[in-house]
Every structure is written in structure tokens, then in C-alpha cells.
Amino acid sequence: MTQSDVVVGVIGGSGLYEMDGLEDVREVSLATPFGAPSDAYITGTFAGVSMAFLPRHGRGHRISPSELNFRANIWGLKKLGATHIVSVSAVGSMREDIVPGEFVVIDQFFDRTRHRPDTFFSDGIVAHVLFADPVCPDLRLLMLEACREAGIKAHDGGTYLNMEGPQFSTRAESKIYRQWGVDVIGMTNLQEAKLAREAEMSYATLAMATDYDCWHEGHDDVTVEAVLEVAHRNVGNARAVVKAVVPKIAAGPPSRFANALEHAIMTSKEHISPEVRERLGLLIDKYLD
Ligand SMILES: CSC[C@H]1O[C@H](OP(=O)(O)O)[C@H](O)[C@@H]1O
Ligand SMILES: Nc1ncnc2[nH]cnc12
Numbered sequence: 001m002t003q004s005d006v007v008v009g010v011i012g013g014s015g016l017y018e019m020d021g022l023e024d025v026r027e028v029s030l031a032t033p034f035g036a037p038s039d040a041y042i043t044g045t046f047a048g049v050s051m052a053f054l055p056r057h058g059r060g061h062r063i064s065p066s067e068l069n070f071r072a073n074i075w076g077l078k079k080l081g082a083t084h085i086v087s088v089s090a091v092g093s094m095r096e097d098i099v100p101g102e103f104v105v106i107d108q109f110f111d112r113t114r115h116r117p118d119t120f121f122s123d124g125i126v127a128h129v130l131f132a133d134p135v136c137p138d139l140r141l142l143m144l145e146a147c148r149e150a151g152i153k154a155h156d157g158g159t160y161l162n163m164e165g166p167q168f169s170t171r172a173e174s175k176i177y178r179q180w181g182v183d184v185i186g187m188t189n190l191q192e193a194k195l196a197r198e199a200e201m202s203y204a205t206l207a208m209a210t211d212y213d214c215w216h217e218g219h220d221d222v223t224v225e226a227v228l229e230v231a232h233r234n235v236g237n238a239r240a241v242v243k244a245v246v247p248k249i250a251a252g253p254p255s256r257f258a259n260a261l262e263h264a265i266m267t268s269k270e271h272i273s274p275e276v277r278e279r280l281g282l283l284i285d286k287y288l289d
Pocket of ligand 2 (some may be wrong): 091092168169186210247
């Protein structure tokens with residue numbers, strides 16, 4: 001793969017609202033068939049590789065997890081040519097040995113959300129993509145390598161429980177999630193991973209542990225203040241990992257999910273209406289010509 005084929009999308013979570021070090025910076029506002037993304041994308045190049053950055057909750061942290069327009073956010077990255085998405089997120093640690101300030105390169109998700117649109121395929125078209133391994137294994141390895149190179153401790157693998165929020169968990173929930181074997185908890189990444197797969201992009205999460213939620217008797221219960229304090233202290237490390245991984249992505253294998261829809265679309269061509277084709281053309285035209 002040549003560097004010019006790759007565009008890396010970066011989604012910044014709580015505490016990461018901008019990337020530094022980009023060249024040829026532009027601000028790109030996009031409309032999508034699913035509405036408006038969280039904010040304008042900041043595009044540019046880093047080490048010669050094209051990048052598009054989006055602050056997940058918008059600049060100024062205006063959008064609650066349950067109100068995020070995940071479809072618009074991921075569609076916009078696809079429209080900008082993204083082949084890979086690196087997500088940076090603050091998470092609660094559900095394990096003693098995942099210490100606040102450390103990173104986890106997760107490999108699984110568990111869904112505890114209730115009311116979030118999380119597919120591009122509805123209203124006249126049906127598709128079922130594979131999702132047993134929701135995180136791209138190639139991108140995950142590159143991210144671990146990037147952490148090592150940047151000298152930043154990262155746990156290899158873990159299950160991210162995606163709760164609904166916006167309230168934090170009850171203590172009973174937190175303790176039960178630990179019994180389930182959950183490693184970290186957050187409110188945002190699963191829908192992004194599902195939509196990235198449907199849009200045939202690789203997706204991986206750099207999860208920054210910021211707190212012990214509310215299960216740990218030796219630590220205070222999570223608060224926004226505590227999350228932001230740890231996130232601000234470690235945002236430099238998150239940026240360092242992103243900067244280290246971007247050139248690796250460009251030099252690495254093409255996304256293994258570039259044809260994820262090939263055997264996933266159930267609806268026969270003659271039953272796909274012009275309206276659906278118009279709406280989803282960016283994703284499905286290549287299978288309909
Ligand atoms: C500020 S604490 C809760 C908030 O932080 C995480 O956001 P993100 O995943 O965007 O880093 C969590 O999911 C909640 O949205
Ligand atoms: N304890 C927690 N629960 C949910 N989301 C979080 N983000 C950071 N810490 C969190």
C-alpha cells in the first residue's frame with residue numbers, strides 16, 4: 001500500500017479535542033445523509049500521511065454520548081477517504097491492574113446501550129456484516145507497537161463495556177460488570193466500531209483508563225473532575241501514540257475490512273430502490289454496478 005492510498009481518521013474523546021503537528025491544515029464541514037457530524041473535521045497530513053480529526057463530542061464537549069450522531073461521524077470520515085479509524089477514549093478501569101493513566105488496546109466490546117442508531121442499513125436495505133472480532137487485529141497490533149515505541153505502557157487486549165450513560169454506573173452494576181469479566185467501561189466506542197465495519201474501514205481503540213469507576217473500595221467513585229484531570233495529564237501520551245501509529249498504518253497492510261460488505265448485503269439488487277441507492281451510494285455502489 002502506498003502512503004497516498006491511506007487516510008487515517010482520528011476520533012478524539014474526552015480530553016482530546018485537537019491534534020497538533022498537522023501540516024496543510026483545513027477545516028472541513030460536511031453534510032451527510034444521516035445529518036451533521038459532531039463538528040467540522042480537521043484535515044491535514046502528518047509525516048506525509050493524510051489524516052482527518054474529529055472531536056467526538058464537538059469542540060467544547062457539547063454532545064452527550066446518547067445524542068452522538070455516530071452515523072454522521074463515521075460517514076463523514078468515509079467521505080473524506082478514511083481507510084482506518086483510530087479512536088481515543090477515556091474509560092473506567094474494571095481491573096485493579098489497569099491503573100488510571102495507563103492505556104488499554106482493547107479487542108472486544110459488550111453492549112449495554114439502549115437507544116442508539118448503529119447501522120447504515122435500514123429503511124429498505126438489509127446487511128449483516130461479520131463482527132466477531134470488532135476491532136481490527138492489524139490496526140490493534142500497530143497501536144501496541146506504537147505504544148511500545150513511544151515508551152507508553154499499554155495492556156494488550158480487553159473487553160470494553162459500552163454503557164448507555166450519561167449517568168455513571170451504579171455500584172451494583174459496576175460490581176456485576178467485573179464478575180462478567182469486563183476490563184474497561186465507556187459510553188461511546190461500540191457504535192463507531194459497528195459503523196466503521198459497515199463502511200469497510202478498520203477501527204481500533206486506544207482506551208485511556210482515567211478512574212476505577214465505583215467498584216474499588218480504596219478509591220473515590222468516578223467523577224467528571226477526576227476523569228478530566230487524568231485525561232489532561234495523559235493527553236500528551238495519547239497524542240504521541242497517534243503520531244507513532246499513523247506512519248505505521250500507511251506502511252502496513254491495507255484494511256482487511258475493505259470488502260466487508262461483499263457477502264453481507266441480503267437485499268437483492270432489483271429490490272434496492274433509487275432512494276436507498278442515492279442515500280447509501282458511497283457504501284454500496286461498488287456492489288451494484
Ligand atoms: C467525561 S467522563 C464520561 C465520558 O468520557 C468518555 O468519553 P469518550 O469515550 O468520548 O472519551 C465516556 O465514554 C463518556 O462519554
Ligand atoms: N467510569 C466510567 N464509566 C463510563 N465512562 C467513563 N469514561 C471514563 N470513565 C468512565
